[in-house]
Amino acid sequence: MTAAVHTGLYQEMQAFGASDISACFSCGTCTATCPLVEQDSTFPRRLIRYAQVGLKDELLASKEIWSCYYCGECSESCPTAAGPSEFMAAARRYAIASYDVTGLARLMYLRPFIGSAIALLLAAFFALFMFAGHGEQSSETLALFEFIPYELIHTTGLVVMVLVALAGLVGIVRMARHIGRSEGVSLRSLLAGRAALGRTWAALWSAIGVESLGQRRYRAECEPEVAVLPWYRRRWFVHAATMWGFLGLLAATVADYGLDILGWKETGTPVPLWYPIRLLGTVAGILLVYGVTVLIVDRYRRADRSREHSSNADWTLLALLWVTGVTGFVLELALYLPDAPAWGYWVFLFHVAVAMELVLLAPFMKLAHAIYRPVALFFLALARRPAPNEATP
Numbered sequence: 001m002t003a004a005v006h007t008g009l010y011q012e013m014q015a016f017g018a019s020d021i022s023a024c025f026s027c028g029t030c031t032a033t034c035p036l037v038e039q040d041s042t043f044p045r046r047l048i049r050y051a052q053v054g055l056k057d058e059l060l061a062s063k064e065i066w067s068c069y070y071c072g073e074c075s076e077s078c079p080t081a082a083g084p085s086e087f088m089a090a091a092r093r094y095a096i097a098s099y100d101v102t103g104l105a106r107l108m109y110l111r112p113f114i115g116s117a118i119a120l121l122l123a124a125f126f127a128l129f130m131f132a133g134h135g136e137q138s139s140e141t142l143a144l145f146e147f148i149p150y151e152l153i154h155t156t157g158l159v160v161m162v163l164v165a166l167a168g169l170v171g172i173v174r175m176a177r178h179i180g181r182s183e184g185v186s187l188r189s190l191l192a193g194r195a196a197l198g199r200t201w202a203a204l205w206s207a208i209g210v211e212s213l214g215q216r217r218y219r220a221e222c223e224p225e226v227a228v229l230p231w232y233r234r235r236w237f238v239h240a241a242t243m244w245g246f247l248g249l250l251a252a253t254v255a256d257y258g259l260d261i262l263g264w265k266e267t268g269t270p271v272p273l274w275y276p277i278r279l280l281g282t283v284a285g286i287l288l289v290y291g292v293t294v295l296i297v298d299r300y301r302r303a304d305r306s307r308e309h310s311s312n313a314d315w316t317l318l319a320l321l322w323v324t325g326v327t328g329f330v331l332e333l334a335l336y337l338p339d340a341p342a343w344g345y346w347v348f349l350f351h352v353a354v355a356m357e358l359v360l361l362a363p364f365m366k367l368a369h370a371i372y373r374p375v376a377l378f379f380l381a382l383a384r385r386p387a388p389n390e391a392t393p
Contacts, residue, residue, distance in 0.1 A: 006056040013051045015110055016097070017309055018090035019083030024048045030074035030084045035221035036067055044074065044084050047091060060098055060175075061182030063383075065091040066369065066376035069222040071235075086309055093311065096368045099171035105364040112312035119316050122360065126353035129156070134349075142340040144331075144348045153352060154257070160360050167363040168371050175372060179379055199382070207377035212370075215240055233294070242291030243370070246321070248284025249328070252277050282332075289325040292318055317365045320358040327351040 013021065026045045037043055043064050050059040059065075068088040075085040097106040108115040133152045136143075145153075210216050218236045231237055255277050273279065296318050299310045331351055334344030362368065 004057060005054040007054050009051055009054045009056050009059070013087070013090055013094060016090040016093045017311060018051070018087045019081070021048050021051055021082055021087050023080040024052070024078075024082035024084070025080065027079065029077050029079060033073045033077045035071070035073065036069075036217060044068065044088055048082070048084060048087055051087070051091070057178060058182060059091065060095055061178040062091075063179060063376040063379045065095060066373045067380060068092075069218050069235075071222040089309065092369060092372075093313075093366075095175075095372065096171075096364070096366075099174045099372070100167070100364060101170055101174075102167070102364075104361075105368070108313040108316070108361075108364050109311055115312050115316065119320070119357065119361070122357045123353050126156075126356045127349055130349055130352060137342065137345050139340055139342075142335055142337075142344045144335075144345065147345045148349060148352065150260075156356065157359075160356055164359055164362055168368075171363060171368070172371065172375055175375060176379075179376075203378050203381035206381040207374050211377050212374045213243075238291050238294045238298075240291075241287040242295065242321070245284045245286070245288025245291055245325070248280055249288060249325075252281035252284060255280075281328075285325055285328055288321065289329070292322045292325065296322065313365045316361075317358075317367055320354060320361070324351065324355050324358055327354065 010021070024045065026049060028045065030044055031037055031042070034043065047059060047062050047065060050056075050062070065088055068085070070085055070089055072085045075081075075083050078084060093109050097109055100106070104118070107118065130148050130152065134148055135146050137147055211218075215236050218239070222236070259277070273282070299314070299318070327347055327350055331344065331347050334341050334347060337344075363371065
């Protein structure tokens with residue numbers, strides 16, 4: 001099988017943030033210093049070589065670009081300043097844009113002005129769309145779902161979730177096909193048969209439970225600052241706080257809507273602090289705002305190598321996450337004030353619009369790695385386990 005060569009791949013990678021990878025002469029220093037290297041003596045220099053010679057399909061089929069946590073050790077030790085860690089970050093951006101069939105991710109990464117304009121227009125669209133169906137503003141109590149009808153928010157949210165699910169599914173399928181073609185297998189053949197069931201579940205647990213949610217290798221191997229930073233400032237904890245905060249708020253929102261459907265609690269009504277859903281939302285909100293605030297400050301200060309280079313899409317995502325978290329707390333404060341403040345309605349409108357935009361843009365920004373990384377880690381875990389028809393040495 002002849003590999004297709006894309007002569008413009010090197011220039012494309014530079015547009016996505018890669019440094020001068022032509023300086024890399026595959027000396028292997030990055031491999032020697034990378035804490036994630038196991039038996040692969042070509043990581044990450046093999047991926048750099050793909051970009052140098054134009055092997056686009058091989059690069060997009062590389063599961064390893066998603067296993068990197070951007071600790072920056074390889075770039076610190078690179079004798080030619082080729083920036084392998086910056087290349088890996090650029091490769092992930094390039095992969096997100098390549099898996100996306102709409103072209104929106106490419107715009108968000110390569111056209112900062114247009115990307116910012118899209119973000120502002122989406123927020124304005126959702127705000128105006130919600131406001132067009134608004135009702136009365138009660139002055140006695142903060143009746144949020146009389147101002148913006150619950151049915152309108154619910155229906156719009158469902159449409160947004162369906163669009164996001166479709167975009168994510170298309171991206172995952174394209175990614176799986178690249179990996180399957182590269183390795184000469186199909187996902188169906190990997191997962192076929194009863195004997196493969198245990199292997200599949202083990203790989204899923206490793207990819208999602210141990211690595212994506214538990215961040216085992218991130219905590220244990222990719223923390224060069226451990227000796228000098230307290231636990232609450234370490235990169236893995238800040239990342240975990242942001243991730244678990246986002247997931248917790250999503251779970252609390254879904255649960256609140258679920259209780260409303262069952263008739264047990266009307267969405268948006270005040271409940272005591274110890275109420276499970278409110279407690280979950282409060283703790284998750286604190287984690288999210290803390291994590292995102294630290295990320296913003298560290299990126300602005302360029303506190304370490306992993307935060308020296310930020311794309312416009314990175315800043316857009318952080319801004320949307322921070323605004324969603326902070327306006328959520330302001331809104332909660334407004335709900336529990338003795339008199340219904342009129343500004344609470346406008347904070348609610350703004351909060352809903354930004355939250356809708358955040359979810360809609362998720363597959364087209366850095367947040368998409370929350371989809372692609374577990375899939376890649378699943379394939380990596382699957383590759384480490386012998387197939388059912390293979391003899392164990």
